[in-house]
Amino acid sequence: MRSFLRAPLAVLAMLGMTASPVAAEKMLLSNSLNICQENSSFQASLFNVVYTPANNSASVTVEATxxxxxxxxxxxxxxxxxYTFLRTTLDPCELKIQGLCPMVSDKLSFGFNVPVGDEAAANIPGIAYQVPDLDASIRVRINLTSTGESIACVEADISNGKTVNLVGVKWATAVIAGLALVSSAVINGLGHSNTAAHVAANSLSLFSFFQSQAIIGLTGVRLPPIVAAWTEDFQWSMGIIRVGFIQTIATWYQRATGGTPSTIFDSLSTVSVEVQKRSLQVARVGLYLAKRTVEKLPTTGLTLFKRGNITNGSGSYVVFGIxxxxxxxxxxxxxxxxxxxxxFWLFGLFTAGAVVAFKGFLELLAKRRLIKADRFEDFRNGWVTVLKGILFRVCLIGFPQMVILCLWEFTQRDSAAEVLLAVVFFFGLLFTLCYGAFKVIRLARRSIAMHRNPAFILYSDPQALNKWGFLYVQFRASAYYFIIPILFYTLIKGMFVALAQHSGVTQAISLIIIEAGLLIAGSVLRPWMDKSTNSINIAISAVNFINAIFLFIFTNVIDVPQLVVGVVGVVLFVLNAVMALVLLLMVIISTILNLIRKNPDARYQFMSDDRASFMKSQSQLNATTELDALAATARGDKLGYKGGFDNESVESSDIRKNNEASASYSISATESQNSFYPGGHAPNAAIPLFPPAQRGASPLRESVVNPQASGASLAQQRTHTASPASGHRSQHNASPWQRGAGYDH
Structure with a gap:
């Protein structure tokens, strides 16, 4: 009989949720006890159990009321x-535990070791020791022997010490994402702008995928253990990184500004922490008891439990979501x-410091003639503008992080100064990115009005490209506006995650709608720069949409079997792990090939918007050649090209003259072309100014190779291209002008 009664204790020892990722010894453990019944008469504020099959013993420590x-x-x-694999009944009198036989109405505090026999250990499945982040639990109902009435119900989670939340994964993903972003900047400095655009686009897609994984963990939905642990691997992308001295600074600042820091980690020896899991019934009961308990607590009793934090009926600390x-x-x-x-600040400061240090290093090498004088010349001459663009890119990368954390701080109000910081950074970042998007749209519309092509000014002006290019280089030229839907998507998603922490169902439904909207928009418009980039981003959107559906399943409002919820959690982990691995390998291989190739641009086809035809370095723009004069005339610049189309100091009269000159040139060009087309109507012309002889080629690019080409020879090329001998395009074929503008996607 005694061996039979030890079996429940062996299972009871399989409780827990915290684990060591390097646990070498087999064990099953628990650190918390959750309530699963209203009006429970047994409440444990501290519960620790560790079972080790090596010595067949279970150590139990309990503080309860x-x-x-x-x-x-x-x-x-x-x-x-x-799946329920064990049901049994235990009589505490058989174990002779003081306070439980008979049970007394009082505060109980006891600890004991229980030997577990081989027969009891055999009831535990072997898989329980191997699967990381084991999704298992044990429920104990306390019934009166005389009447059989259930007077209390407690539930504990099981852990085996193994987890997918690994420090190595965090470092690997962070280092790869960071090196990919740095390599794109280096490749761009070497003059391979096409390659740099692809590497930067893929790096941003990888980083956004990591952030979407982290956001899953920030939701208030009760996640299976393996999903919660997996999302922890990517919380670094949201700036959630523990460093001891930073925690000390944060605590000091909060106290200095009138706040009251929480002290949960200083109280773990006397208070258990309940991490809400997938059990909806337990969660509802816990929230009900927590609300009732908090209403009875005096205001001074909330030092440990800050606003937004709650305790359950047993006094355990309840954490969920953020x-x-x-x-x-x-x-x-x-x-x-x-x-x-x-x-976020450290990331920005480190990036700015790295740019300044690289500038100084290049100047030192150039002064000592260790590198060619024209090496990184564009960066060395315009490094301030490049630095501004890089810092703006940092703002774009950190936007999801700051939206969620700032809005969440509005609900927590840790101190008046912190709320003020949240206001400044939230609206500051939002205004900065919206202003950048407005500038991009303004430049694109000016380019369309003057040159009938948004790519001309967006890519021919180095100042605009280096400063605002982070908002549009990943898209094709005709989809320059798509940065606005991306910013709106990020803002709305962050608002639901931060402000709906107490309603996981609301978050899950809203995320389904938001992710579906982005997936449909991306699939229909295909706004990214080429087919491969479109495929990557559409695949990421599809995975995010599936994750949102899984989150809705985790809420269990449709009352699916718990086995289905557990299996879906494993599927989510496998799906996202495979996707992350594919993206990482793609970025690693692509970056390495680009760095070792002499001409990495040869790996990529020229963009359909023909942006490479418009990209010119600052040194080329400063050269006074016949090509510069011709380009200035084509642009309508009376006095030649002047960098900085977005310069607010441009006089309105000069702009009007430029528009008139451009319009005059367009009319004359149209009239000369009308004679070559039936009915006197030329196709809708889109810059490049001269239609390329073949796809991917541009007379502007050819003129760079042969600077001796005169305006007359270029005109002959244009006439030859538009001549009847070259044949008319069919009615349904895309015009070469439209192909050059990127409208064939």
Missing amino acids: STVAGQVKFDIEASAYG QRVAFEAGIESTNLFLTGLIF
């Missing part, structure tokens, strides 16, 4: 991934906003 007096029995039910991520990262919830803000 009981309002029951009398003989009781425990009905025990253990399950894994929703607070869950902070707890798993070892960060006090009241320090989370400042932690993310500090790392």
